[in-house]
Amino acid sequence: MKMKIKRWQAVAVWKWDLPDEDDVCGICRNVFDGCCPDCKSPGDDCPLIWGQCSHVFHMHCLLKWLEQESSRGQCPMDRRPFVAASA
Template identity: 65%
Template sequence: MKVTVKHWHAVAQWRWDTGGTEPDRGGDDEEDVCGICRAAYEGCCPSCKMPGDDCPLIWGQCSHVFHMHCLLKWIGTPASKQQCPMDRRPWVTAER
């Protein structure tokens, strides 16, 4: 018998590639959250309504990842001293 797939309407979720866990590895259902707003990466920052490309992530060289809007807002405050809120190292956006 030969099985030919003519058309496959599949369903998938998208995940941010946060570098840490590989999306295909099983059992990663625990949500990764933005360190600033505590909302899921795949959710959106408090000022956004649409997730995904409208509310992207920003990757730091220090390996920390935040919602871009959250981080920019943080960097914009004088108290931040341009540091990563997690490790207080100067924030440098990672090249990707």
């Protein structure tokens, strides 16, 4: 028996209810509009650093990460050697 669909309508749509990964630091998971855990207020004292790998971090979070021996100078997100993107 064959059936032919004459009309189709979507009855539901879903999406993940999570913050956009591009809007949070990959280390501390705080939003970029705010500041890292070490800073008291957002602004120039808490700049963002982009890597050539396209991941973005608060400067203080990244510096702490890279100071750890276990980081081996790698991006915390994809473990490639971290190289800051040039402006």
